[in-house]
Amino acid sequence: MNITTKPDTVPAQRSVHFLGNILTFRARTGDTGGSFSLADCLTAPGAGSPYHLQQDEEAFLVLEGEFEFVLDGKLSRHGPGGFVHVAAGTPHAFRNPGQTPSRMLIVNLPAGPHERFFDEVGEEMAPGSSAFPPSSAPDIPFIAAAAGRHGIELLPPAA
Secondary structure, X not given: OXXXXXXXXXXXXXXXXEOOEEEEEEEOXXXXXXXXXXXXXXXXXXXXXXXXXXXXXXXXXXXEOOEEEEEOOEEEEEOOOOEEEEOOOOOEEEEOOOOOOEEEEEEEEOOOHHHHHHHHHOEEEOOOOOOOOOOOOOOHHHHHHHHHHOOEEEOOOOO
């Protein structure tokens, strides 16, 4: 059996801010042989992701607070312990509807496309940071072009 572990004293992983989300990648392509990536996501009140789809699978596990998910046009709400699986090619989005930050784990299978997207569009954050930078209008053409380079398609908001 091949088991890989990391001691609790490993250096902090890379953190980036994007659209009111602070993502700290706990496992990246190099850590998992490309099979998956794992990000710890802290989301500001009212923030989330745009409606989009991609060709990799994605899964979300809510740890704190509450998230609304739109999956192929259907809305659901999940609190701590809530789990959402997104099959490849399925339109989806998430949002924190609460008044305080919410937190979840995000798994992408295989690893790579989402990491590279966030490496390109994310604003570098200090490891362990939980303070959201001031919000500003997103550069939608830049984000859409970067998304396309990494196999992600931004869609009009779900009705």
